Amino acid sequence: MPRTRDEAEHGAMKGQIKAVARAQMSANGTAGLALRAIARELNLTAPALYRYFPSLDDLITALIVDAFNGLADTLEAANAGIANRTDYKARLMAVCLAYRNYALQQPIDFQLIYGNPIPGYAAPREITVPAAVRVHVALTRVLVEAEAAGKYCYSFTGKLAFAPTALENTTRIAQEFGVKPELIAAGMILWTSLHGVVTLDLDGHLDSVIATDALYEMNIRLFLDRFIS
């Protein structure tokens, strides 16, 4: 909460700069982001932007954090939008569809966080990771609640079991969040399966072969059919 009117104006200007930055990336790709081009669009000189961001990299970091938070907000809203809270299939379906919708509606934000890195830019992990985690939480939460309600009906056994060493990091995170490792693994399977459709679709590799919305829903249903009762 800004304490003075000046701080509010400063924040508003930062928002404008970020908005123009996103627009530039939409036109030229994430690697086409340029401080001078943003300044030109805002009828400012390039050095003026240094009042708001210490460097181009800091602007990129801010955009990435915004994008992760925007995606996480979208997923959480989709989950909350299902009235019947015990219909876990519907809730997970809603979250998954929201993931693709966000990517289609904000393709630049999506590419910014999950696509090729921008040349010369390295994200400071201590800033971006917490925002990235929110996305995973939004998805995995439904699995956790379904399991608590006895509606999670899968179990990794036999040929379809994970080796314990493969779940070392998973187990550590599971303890931290007070969640079963299997559910995190299931969430990763679902997420990665869906992400492939989304990212290939965005880059135009799918729609000449098959309707991508149908393919996406099928990937979700094949999971739900097996993992949630």
Place this chain on the structure above:
Amino acid sequence: MPRTRDEAEHGAMKGQIKAVARAQMSANGTAGLALRAIARELNLTAPALYRYFPSLDDLITALIVDAFNGLADTLEAANAGIANRTDYKARLMAVCLAYRNYALQQPIDFQLIYGNPIPGYAAPREITVPAAVRVHVALTRVLVEAEAAGKYCYSFTGKLAFAPTALENTTRIAQEFGVKPELIAAGMILWTSLHGVVTLDLDGHLDSVIATDALYEMNIRLFLDRFIS
């Protein structure tokens, strides 16, 4: 086949230029490709490269075609490497593992064909698509042969059926190749599910959560378990 010694030398030099281009991309990302940087590395002046490629875009196109062909060759070799030709699970597993191995060993080629597009570059589809198709053929072929041998055991019905309109392009392609549309759809499901793991792994979004090789194999097995007997 070059008809003179000069043509052979000319082709060898094109190969060197492409090799240096790939090295530059490895260091700076696909968007970091620069004609002048390539020339510098080869102890040439920039205009000399115009003897070999009419423009930077033509060089990029050549790299893309090489990458698609390299990936397709890798998949075909993996398939051919399974001695027991009726073990369709093993053959499909080999092809899928080869897909990820190629991505890990040639990450730049992989990002070049499936990652964010290079700013200002648009691939001429009539040149790149035929090479891209080879990748799909290598994967789908195993499904087709399994089905011919009665080992393909899935069928899209009920809630897990595709709407006919979703398969319009699929059906057209299926007729062209003399293949059942369902098998192409199944191949797309498999490919997209696996691609998500690979691309997220390359960009570092997975390994802090779960062992990516195990996750990848699990995604394959969940498909094989259900689709191939």
Place this chain on the structure above:
DNA sequence: TGTACATCAGTGAACGCGCGTTCACTGATGTAC
């Protein structure tokens, strides 16, 4: 065998471009007394 010629890889200078960042500065605004 020797000469004239064609080929063509590669040069070096130049074109105009945009980039991130720095620096000393201006000039409007609001505040303290």
Place this chain on the structure above:
DNA sequence: TGTACATCAGTGAACGCGCGTTCACTGATGTAC
């Protein structure tokens, strides 16, 4: 009420950089006669 002062958004020039592409050219090589 009027004046001195601090604040700070924004300017304009400059830094050194790398880029793709063009152009007229050089100079080595091999071939034809």
